[in-house]
Structures are given as structure tokens and as C-alpha cells.
Amino acid sequence: MKFPVPHDVKAQTIPGTEGWERMYPYQYQFVTDDPERNRYEKETFWFYDGLHYPEPLYPFDTIWDEAWYLALSQYNNRIFQVPPVRGVDHRIINGYVYISPVPVKDPAEIGQRVPNFTERAGYYFKNWDALETKWKKKMEATIRELEALQIPQLPELEDISVVTEALGESKGFHLLKAYDDLINLGIKTWQYHFEFLNLGYAAYVFFLDFTQKLFPSIPLQRVTQMISGVDVIMYQSDEELKKLARKALALDIAEAVTFSPEWSVVEAGLKKLPKGQEWLQALDKARDPWFHISTGTGWYHHDRSWNDNMNVPLAGIATYIEKIRQGVNIERPMQKVRAERDRITAEYRDLIEKEEDRKQFDELLGCAKTVFPYVENHLFYVEHWFHSIFWNKIRDVAQVLKTHGIIADIEDVWYLRRDEIKQALWDVVTAWATGVTPRGAKTWPMEIDWRKGVMQKFREWKAPPAIGTAPEVIQEPFTIVLWGVTNKSLSDWAAVQEVKDPDSITELKGFAGSPGVIQGRARVCRTVDDINQLQEGEILVAPTTSPSWAPAFAKIGACVTDVGGVMSHAAIVCREYGMPAVVGTGHATKIIKTGMTVNVDGSSGAVSIAR
Numbered sequence: 001m002k003f004p005v006p007h008d009v010k011a012q013t014i015p016g017t018e019g020w021e022r023m024y025p026y027q028y029q030f031v032t033d034d035p036e037r038n039r040y041e042k043e044t045f046w047f048y049d050g051l052h053y054p055e056p057l058y059p060f061d062t063i064w065d066e067a068w069y070l071a072l073s074q075y076n077n078r079i080f081q082v083p084p085v086r087g088v089d090h091r092i093i094n095g096y097v098y099i100s101p102v103p104v105k106d107p108a109e110i111g112q113r114v115p116n117f118t119e120r121a122g123y124y125f126k127n128w129d130a131l132e133t134k135w136k137k138k139m140e141a142t143i144r145e146l147e148a149l150q151i152p153q154l155p156e157l158e159d160i161s162v163v164t165e166a167l168g169e170s171k172g173f174h175l176l177k178a179y180d181d182l183i184n185l186g187i188k189t190w191q192y193h194f195e196f197l198n199l200g201y202a203a204y205v206f207f208l209d210f211t212q213k214l215f216p217s218i219p220l221q222r223v224t225q226m227i228s229g230v231d232v233i234m235y236q237s238d239e240e241l242k243k244l245a246r247k248a249l250a251l252d253i254a255e256a257v258t259f260s261p262e263w264s265v266v267e268a269g270l271k272k273l274p275k276g277q278e279w280l281q282a283l284d285k286a287r288d289p290w291f292h293i294s295t296g297t298g299w300y301h302h303d304r305s306w307n308d309n310m311n312v313p314l315a316g317i318a319t320y321i322e323k324i325r326q327g328v329n330i331e332r333p334m335q336k337v338r339a340e341r342d343r344i345t346a347e348y349r350d351l352i353e354k355e356e357d358r359k360q361f362d363e364l365l366g367c368a369k370t371v372f373p374y375v376e377n378h379l380f381y382v383e384h385w386f387h388s389i390f391w392n393k394i395r396d397v398a399q400v401l402k403t404h405g406i407i408a409d410i411e412d413v414w415y416l417r418r419d420e421i422k423q424a425l426w427d428v429v430t431a432w433a434t435g436v437t438p439r440g441a442k443t444w445p446m447e448i449d450w451r452k453g454v455m456q457k458f459r460e461w462k463a464p465p466a467i468g469t470a471p472e473v474i475q476e477p478f479t480i481v482l483w484g485v486t487n488k489s490l491s492d493w494a495a496v497q498e499v500k501d502p503d504s505i506t507e508l509k510g511f512a513g514s515p516g517v518i519q520g521r522a523r524v525c526r527t528v529d530d531i532n533q534l535q536e537g538e539i540l541v542a543p544t545t546s547p548s549w550a551p552a553f554a555k556i557g558a559c560v561t562d563v564g565g566v567m568s569h570a571a572i573v574c575r576e577y578g579m580p581a582v583v584g585t586g587h588a589t590k591i592i593k594t595g596m597t598v599n600v601d602g603s604s605g606a607v608s609i610a611r
Helices: 006-011 035-043 062-079 107-126 128-148 171-214 220-225 233-250 263-270 274-290 311-325 334-349 355-403 410-415 418-434 440-460 477-481 487-497 547-554 569-577
Strands: 045-048 085-093 096-103 466-468 507-509 511-514 517-524 539-542 558-561 581-583 597-601 606-610
Touching (some): 062 096, 171 418, 171 477, 220 511, 263 311, 418 440, 511 558
Antiparallel strands (some): 085 096
16 A cells, blocks of 8 residues: 655645645644654654544644543553554644654564563552542542632732732733633643553453454454443443433423423523422532533543533433433443453453463453543543533633633634644733733734635545555554554545545445444434434434434434544444444445434444445
8 A cells, every 4th residue: 555655645735725844833833854753754654533624623722631641641651651553653644643653673672671560560460440440539639629720800900918927929910820721621631641541451461362363263353342341430421311311300390301302591591490400409419520521532622521512411411311201222232242242251261261361361451441431531620521611711822812802702712733722821911911912912813814715624634544655564553443443444545535426336345343233224423412413323424423412312223423443432432332333434424314214334344334
């Protein structure tokens, strides 16, 4: 397989976007002025990280990519020393993030790293429960610190207490400090994010590798099923909606709860009813923390939380009320999933001939089950709970910039890099201190208007799935199980991309995410608004999925995604709900249209399209 040279792709600038590079950190650029770095970039294989970024990154939203760029790599390379891979390198072309795992190429060095990894990772594996409890306390304390952080406005005249209490500090200084504190809390949270995550994936991969060596022909899906049916808090937000649906029926106020899709209308009506007020109290209790869940992946500022858009959880509650009325069991089929898990595990365990192999199989499986919940749970704490509050704190910062004429609208703040915001705040506080007009009031509105046009052109551009020099065999385990990038998947994606008439395509190939076969009507969903259009039994087709879409899984018959491997969120959730899924198709949302009849084979990874 041949892929474009990254520098050639970058050189083909979209007309009207010349100079787009200034929107992102300089180290993210593919370069031509540094021969050594240029050679490394050409010889490296880069793939588009559509798992996390199904659309181009806004300049400010790049903060989370910077955060995981650092956190994942430091834990891999400088803290735990994962033997075969150092970290993940990042670049940006036209707003799209390309990444590449950095392997340890020298077998001798891999061997030298093993003792460090065994000692350090082993400590975490042996003390996982106690350390994870400590982690939760750290995360909750960080979130509460974020909630308490106030972004001060700049007064016409400082309060007299600055003089009488000899404070020696101004609101201008407090504003600059508050912004620094806000950004640092975000970066710190992502330090915590990866404290356990790579080890969670590693335990999964260790069990996968060992099992595949014992049984070379075992389907990857069978291994993942052995680690299914585990309770995780990521599903708790959805469970709260189910509780509220049951309570509405028990209080005989279901008609009032489902009276309108608009939360403001429903809330006003419920406040007039004694039992409605009781229900609202239960709702308020659930909102912190369980409604701090993003309506998207949480990686973008426009992924507002349920607390920001109460119409979304209201729709989920209404769905469950209707299901209960119809006599449908709204519980996840945990017993069925666990029974199948235990059956598959026993079947393969009985085939193991050597006692030492059976013992290692049990130990690795036990470890994987212990650490697996974190792989999903961390999402709620970081990408959802923390991020939902963080985005709104940045909006508080944006209000200051708007007040002083730096930006015309609060939502314009996302077109600035985080360091540019800091410089704009300095502009504001020095102008405030001296009583003059900030320079940025003249320069930033024009720049932001230009950047808005650039972002629109970026959305219309089709990012190549991969660039650079592909290895003969892709072996890096995280690349395979999380992102779904293998030699075969790249070949399948390239074959689809080469078809001149997309309407002629009748089959897509992906990863067998969750077993089962079903035929149904497709519904292409990219946003939570699209999710609200889902009808009973339809096939959800999406770039990727969000945990906040959980109520949709009570409706759909199967799921198909553009990106992701067998450990992606979509694959994990579908296994827990016991429904078919094909993930990592590369092009499903581009080829499949809403209304088409599709056949989803979650056991083989094939999607057939009946046009």
C-alpha cells in the first residue's frame, strides 16, 4: 500500500486558507526546513485520528490533544516504560490530527525496558483497587477545585478593601492567575487521565496476545467477549434516566413529563404539581454529577452537557417511559451477556492442555477484568464531568474578552489558541490598568472572521485516512485494538476511496465489534440532534459514538461506525447491550445514507448495502 507523502499533502493548501498554520502550535507542523525532522516524518506512518476528531479541531480545542500527547507518551516512555512503544507523535494538516505510535526498534532496548515495566506496572496491577480509589479522590477534588474557580470581572474602581486590608493585588492580576489556574487544572486532569489508562489497555492486550498464541485461529471478538459484562459507572447517567422514568410512572405524572420535548415547558408544568415537585427533587439530585455528561465525545467545546441542554436527557426519559408502558424490559441484558461470556471462557479454557498455561490464562483474564472498568470509567470523570464544567469556565473568560471588545461573541473564543487567549488577557488588563483601548479590539475580530472561513473550508476537505510510509505489518497493539488501524483495514479503506462512483459500493468491511446479524433501515447520526431522530429498530451509523447516546441503544438494532477497533467505545457498549456492531469501516457515514436498508454482520465485520 502506498500513501501520500505528508509534506505533499500539506503543500496542497486549500485556496483561501493560506497561513492556517498559525492557528495551531508550531510543533504540530510537517516541516521542510529541518532535514533530520523532515526525513523522520517521511519515513513514518501517520494515520488520521478520526476516533477522537471526526471534524477539524478548533484552535482552542487543541488543548486536549496537547494534553494527551504529553500524558500518554510520558507514561509510556518516562514513567512505566512500556517495552515496545515509547509514545504517540502528533501532527496537524488542515485542522485534522494525524498520529503515529513511536516504536522501540532495537530488540535489545526492548529487553532493557522490560524490568522497569514489570516493576512499575506490576505495582499498579497488584494494588489496583486501592490506587484506583485514591485516583477517584484526586479526580473529584480536582473537579471541585474547578467548580470553585471564579473568573473575575474588571471593575471601574477596585474595592476599598484593596487599600484597607493592604491586599497588594488587583483584579487584573486575579484574572490572569485564574486563567492560568484554569488551564493548569485541565492539563493536570489529563495527567491523571493516563495514570491508569495505558495499563488498562496493556492488561487487555496481554490477555489477548497470550490467548491468540494458545489459539492462533481464535476470532478477536471471542477474546473481547471474555471481558464483557463488567459494571462500569460510565453507564450510570443512563441508569439515572431509567430511574426517573420509573418514578414518573410511579407518581402518575408521566403525561406531564412527556408533555413537550422542551424542558422549560415541562419544568414549568411539573412545578405546579405536588408530585411533580417531588419528581423534580429527584431529578436535581441526579444532575450532580450524572448530568455532567457530554452530548458528544467531550473533546469539542460544542459538545454541551445534559445540564446545559436538558432537552437531551428529557428525550431519553421519554423514551424509557414509552418502553416501560409497552412492557419492554429496559435493563441492559447483563445476565445474558455474562452467561455467554462464561460459556465462551469455559469452552476455551477446557481446551488448554498445560496446567501452567491454564494458570496464566486465569491470571491474565482476572487482571484484565479487574482493570477493565477504568478503561470506561475514566471517560466520565475526565471527558464528561470535568470537560463539561471546564468549557463553561472558558466561556466565563470569553465574557471578559467580549466586554472589552476583543471578541464579538462568546463562542468566538474557540478560534484562539490557549496561549493567544493569555496574551489577549494581558492586552485587556494592561489597557484596563492604564485606561486605554486594548489593541486586540482592532486586530482579533478580523482574524477570527478569517479563521471562521478557514474552519469551514477545512470541514469540506476530505482528510486522507493515512499518510507517510506504511510498515510491512502494523503490530503496535493500541493502534489495532483502539483505533482499528491494521494493514487489512487500511487496504479496505483505500479500496473504497479509489471507487469513483460511491453509489456503486454495496459492501463495507470493518471490525467485528459485537456479534450478531441484523437487517434494518439506516440512520446516519453525527450529532445529538440526529440521535433524536432515531426510530425503533433502525441501524445507527455514526463516525463514532458518545456515552450520552445510551438511551438510543434501547431503540436501535445495531451500530456501524467509521472509526475504532474492538476496544473502542462503540464496540464495548454494543457488547454490553448484546447487539451487533461493526466498527472501523472508514467510510460508513459517507457511503450509507439515511433510509437505506443495510445488513450488519457483527460476527464477521461486514456491512451490506441494499440500495
